[in-house]
Amino acid sequence: MKLQVVLSALLACSSAVVASPIENLFKYRAAKVSHSKTINSTLPTWSSSNGSNTTYANSTNSTTNTTSSEKSQLQIIVTGGEVPITNSSLTHTNYTRLYNSSSALNITELYNVARVVNETIQEESSSGAVVVTNAKSLEAVAFFFSIVFDTNKPIIITEDSAYAIPVANDKKAASRGVLSVTSDKLVYSGVFTPASACSYGAGLPVAIVDDQDQVEWFFDASKPTLISSSSVIRKEYSNFTTPYGILQNGIPVVPIVYDGGYSTSLISSLSSVVQGLVVVSSGSTNSTSSTIESTKIPVVYAEANTPLNFIDAKDVPKNAIGAGYLSPIKAQILLSIAAVNGVTSKSALENIFP
Numbered sequence: 001m002k003l004q005v006v007l008s009a010l011l012a013c014s015s016a017v018v019a020s021p022i023e024n025l026f027k028y029r030a031a032k033v034s035h036s037k038t039i040n041s042t043l044p045t046w047s048s049s050n051g052s053n054t055t056y057a058n059s060t061n062s063t064t065n066t067t068s069s070e071k072s073q074l075q076i077i078v079t080g081g082e083v084p085i086t087n088s089s090l091t092h093t094n095y096t097r098l099y100n101s102s103s104a105l106n107i108t109e110l111y112n113v114a115r116v117v118n119e120t121i122q123e124e125s126s127s128g129a130v131v132v133t134n135a136k137s138l139e140a141v142a143f144f145f146s147i148v149f150d151t152n153k154p155i156i157i158t159e160d161s162a163y164a165i166p167v168a169n170d171k172k173a174a175s176r177g178v179l180s181v182t183s184d185k186l187v188y189s190g191v192f193t194p195a196s197a198c199s200y201g202a203g204l205p206v207a208i209v210d211d212q213d214q215v216e217w218f219f220d221a222s223k224p225t226l227i228s229s230s231s232v233i234r235k236e237y238s239n240f241t242t243p244y245g246i247l248q249n250g251i252p253v254v255p256i257v258y259d260g261g262y263s264t265s266l267i268s269s270l271s272s273v274v275q276g277l278v279v280v281s282s283g284s285t286n287s288t289s290s291t292i293e294s295t296k297i298p299v300v301y302a303e304a305n306t307p308l309n310f311i312d313a314k315d316v317p318k319n320a321i322g323a324g325y326l327s328p329i330k331a332q333i334l335l336s337i338a339a340v341n342g343v344t345s346k347s348a349l350e351n352i353f354p
């Protein structure tokens with residue numbers, strides 16, 4: 001059987017998972033891109049080959065600024081989703097369209113968006129950034145940015161910029177990590193963004209935006225434990241907040257598959273083409289007898305259903321890792337970021353995952 005056929009048979013296909021970056025990750029078959037190691041230029045080239053600057057292509061021409069003459073400016077990066085023509089924004093906004101995608105952004109695109117957001121928030125004059133994306137990408141983008149950005153400036157991920165601008169302009173939005181605003185106007189920490197609006201239980205909202213565009217915060221500002229300043233990720237993996245690993249280690253392929261009775265030889269043949277595997281554990285949290293595990297690549301078990309379940313080391317096969325409270329898509333993003341940075345050992349990953 002051809003490997004691709006096997007892989008597509010293995011692929012999980014619940015709606016949440018189909019909406020994940022996996023779709024595109026899978027189309028990308030070359031496991032690793034050969035990158036020149038002699039990168040001593042100041043800026044990394046982001047895509048694998050040359051002809052690389054295409055992803056940036058038409059980013060500039062929709063730059064508008066609504067008003068003038070106040071210092072701080074809100075940068076709005078558009079990758080899809082809703083951008084209403086509105087004049088109700090509270091500060092100056094600068095729209096930059098990067099993609100107009102209706103499918104889930106893949107890891108390359110995520111790093112490209114991060115680069116643009118990073119450039120804008122480094123500017124003294126920027127008060128923060130809003131990233132407008134499509135509904136399918138919201139959970140992945142919000143979680144990705146939560147890990148990749150360690151800043152106190154507000155970065156808000158949303159499907160509709162009208163909901164996010166009041167949040168980004170709210171003084172109390174700072175120092176909470178990346179936030180997301182769902183289409184029901186609830187504000188979540190990026191680490192806990194639900195897979196879709198209304199999938200309650202995936203995370204606790206931290207605020208609500210009312211009809212007058214006032215933001216009512218439920219809690220004082222603080223960051224989620226996963227990415228707080230005392231977290232393992234921030235203390236030991238400061239390189240997660242840099243993009244440079246993608247040059248050394250290439251673009252990882254981390255599929256999400258359903259748990260099932262697959263042969264061990266199938267799993268071991270998979271390990272030569274992917275950098276990690278996320279397994280959606282079936283039904284109960286006890287997957288200890290599952291046959292999907294590997295000593296060659298990291299295998300992470302995650303639970304797809306809400307309300308949240310916690311998958312720890314006791315719930316998974318000996319050579320696998322539990323994703324804790326992370327959903328399959330969040331686990332996929334975290335595993336991909338780790339792979340980009342060459343972090344693949346079981347013990348290291350067990351520390352990183354909740």
Ligand SMILES: *[C@@H]1O[C@H](CO)[C@@H](O)[C@H](O)[C@H]1NC(C)=O
Nearest residue numbers: 024025028106107108109251
């Ligand atoms: C991500 O999507 C872009 C198209 O926007 C494609 O060119 C690129 O190869 C994809 N990357 C991966 C890793 O699939």
Ligand SMILES: *[C@@H]1O[C@H](CO)[C@@H](O)[C@H](O)[C@H]1NC(C)=O
Nearest residue numbers: 036037038039040041042043
């Ligand atoms: C930087 O690039 C220059 C010119 O390509 C090369 O001579 C030099 O050895 C490089 N330095 C490093 C540290 O790679």
Ligand SMILES: *[C@@H]1O[C@H](CO)[C@@H](O)[C@H](O)[C@H]1NC(C)=O
Nearest residue numbers: 036045048049050051052053
């Ligand atoms: C792509 O790389 C090749 C080999 O390094 C080089 O000859 C070519 O000029 C590059 N093309 C562009 C558009 O940079």
Ligand SMILES: *[C@@H]1O[C@H](CO)[C@@H](O)[C@H](O)[C@H]1NC(C)=O
Nearest residue numbers: 050051052053054055056057
């Ligand atoms: C983009 O790539 C084209 C050809 O690949 C090159 O001519 C052009 O200078 C590049 N633009 C930038 C901004 O690097």
Ligand SMILES: *[C@@H]1O[C@H](CO)[C@@H](O)[C@H](O)[C@H]1NC(C)=O
Nearest residue numbers: 058059060061062063064065
């Ligand atoms: C963007 O580019 C298109 C095509 O070149 C052009 O028709 C349009 O007027 C440009 N928009 C702005 C705001 O410059």
Ligand SMILES: *[C@@H]1O[C@H](CO)[C@@H](O)[C@H](O)[C@H]1NC(C)=O
Nearest residue numbers: 062063064065066067068069
């Ligand atoms: C944006 O603001 C600057 C400075 O106020 C002004 O020079 C420029 O023309 C404005 N651009 C647009 C597209 O309105």
Ligand SMILES: *[C@@H]1O[C@H](CO)[C@@H](O)[C@H](O)[C@H]1NC(C)=O
Nearest residue numbers: 066067084085086087088089
């Ligand atoms: C701003 O909104 C008001 C009320 O919706 C409208 O009357 C006005 O024309 C708008 N101004 C601009 C510049 O769009």
Ligand SMILES: *[C@@H]1O[C@H](CO)[C@@H](O)[C@H](O)[C@H]1NC(C)=O
Nearest residue numbers: 063065073075094095096120
């Ligand atoms: C808007 O953002 C783009 C991209 O960051 C930047 O190049 C441009 O100068 C900004 N425009 C204004 C008026 O600040």
Ligand SMILES: *[C@@H]1O[C@H](CO)[C@@H](O)[C@H](O)[C@H]1NC(C)=O
Nearest residue numbers: 057058059097098099100101
């Ligand atoms: C970017 O440009 C390409 C080709 O020029 C076009 O097909 C695509 O629709 C443009 N995307 C956006 C967001 O304008």
Ligand SMILES: *[C@@H]1O[C@H](CO)[C@@H](O)[C@H](O)[C@H]1NC(C)=O
Nearest residue numbers: 114115118122148241242243
């Ligand atoms: C953002 O820019 C800073 C300063 O240039 C850099 O140290 C950091 O690695 C960048 N982060 C990302 C995610 O690109």
Ligand SMILES: *[C@@H]1O[C@H](CO)[C@@H](O)[C@H](O)[C@H]1NC(C)=O
Nearest residue numbers: 285286287288289314315316
């Ligand atoms: C999982 O099930 C196996 C046998 O089915 C049992 O031995 C094991 O104790 C269970 N683990 C947990 C954490 O319940």
Ligand SMILES: *[C@@H]1O[C@H](CO)[C@@H](O)[C@H](O)[C@H]1NC(C)=O
Nearest residue numbers: 236237239245248341342343
């Ligand atoms: C990132 O940091 C970790 C922990 O310090 C290290 O093991 C890993 O090799 C680093 N990755 C890169 C690409 O430098």
